[in-house]
Amino acid sequence: MKKQTSAPRLSIAEENYLKAIYKLTEHSERPAATTAIAEQMQTAAASVTDMLKRLADKGLIHYERYKGVSLSDEGLRLATHLVRKHRLWEVFLVDKLGFGWDKVHDIAEQLEHIRSPELVERLDEFLGRPRFDPHGDPIPDAEGQFAERQQILLCKLTEGQQGVIVGVAEHAPSFLQFLDKLSLVLGTCLEVVERFDFDDSMKVRLPDGREVLLSSKVTHNLFVQKQPV
Amino acid sequence: MKKQTSAPRLSIAEENYLKAIYKLTEHSERPAATTAIAEQMQTAAASVTDMLKRLADKGLIHYERYKGVSLSDEGLRLATHLVRKHRLWEVFLVDKLGFGWDKVHDIAEQLEHIRSPELVERLDEFLGRPRFDPHGDPIPDAEGQFAERQQILLCKLTEGQQGVIVGVAEHAPSFLQFLDKLSLVLGTCLEVVERFDFDDSMKVRLPDGREVLLSSKVTHNLFVQKQPV
DNA sequence: AACTATTTTTTGGCTTGCCTAAAAAATAGT
């Protein structure tokens, strides 16, 4: 487990593992389990162990056998940069090329591996230095800093309160397409008409006057900014 | 050497070999030699032989031991599509992101491997369906058809004739930077003031009235459209 | 504490893509 001194240019596979570990540890203090990484990467646990050793040798993760892994400072920096590239490309695909927000993930997954610092900076500039991607996720800046924003899940709103949709917690294309059908796109304002706490569903009023019933699944996966009424 | 029936998604390495073979056979009837491919790919000849067998198995090249290779119809189709993607991305990098024409090759070399038919079509549309890239090379359309254009090498112009620069035969960054210094960019009109046939150099007049002496190397690597005087 | 179920790692093996060294085939010169 020798420390790597110079930056050794990661393979695409290594980058993907870093991103998987990032996702798994992003919202928790506990290290990521081998099985969880295998699940995330759709690969066998044995392959994960292989790769963890390599990433540990390169100093990108903290790894102790049987204890799971977390990102080192350098690993976090690289993972954050990948997130930055991924989200910037998503903005490009949606804003400039006119892709639907349900179609961009796989393409951005490829584009995020393009290596060129100057490209990323020029793209950022070209896009107008966006701070959020088409799904409402924050885009880290060149220093890895994420924008902060007041947002809560729709299910936290009480009857009579209004909110503006600013993000989605679930990125599954089928979910996004469902939202498209209901015109529940980013920027849409809605008011909670009635809450049904027994199943966490709620009826909301849309700008066009329509009232729609949203399931628990929906209310738990839409981020809104509370609006003063 | 079993024929491959379904399209098997090429690896990046395979794509790069196809492109190398394409470049080597583009302007000649003769098949590409193993050594030439090795030179082009900066790799060992033995590695090339390995790969040629694989590409032949997949039906992408015509390969007979010791005889060199040429692209099959399918191989040519794939190689042409790679060229299309490469040149479209170069247009994007120069026209939209403001890169210099001497800086885009390596980045486009990465971007050309992004797999998404819809992306290519949308990019083409976004760029205004350009028919030539920043170096003046034609961009094949979705059917693989190249645009035709009347163009000759600058060295073919006679004294007194005028031409507009429409392309470069040499893509080396140092050459492109040299052209930048002299303002010999695409679209520049020039008139041959004097030819020195003993070394193929010539003196030309630029739109701003400047007269510059161009070496054989330059006159043999600039494509111009002859202008009526 | 002992047993069991689960998780993780190890082991051995596969493919891709690269290498060097050596053999074989083609080409060129006499």
Add this chain to the structure above:
DNA sequence: ACTATTTTTTAGGCAAGCCAAAAAATAGTT
């Protein structure tokens, strides 16, 4: 027609990533 040279292929190996199956460690239960 024979030899020398060049080109190409074969043979054998190596590293990256992947897998399934066996072994080891951990955690949960009694």
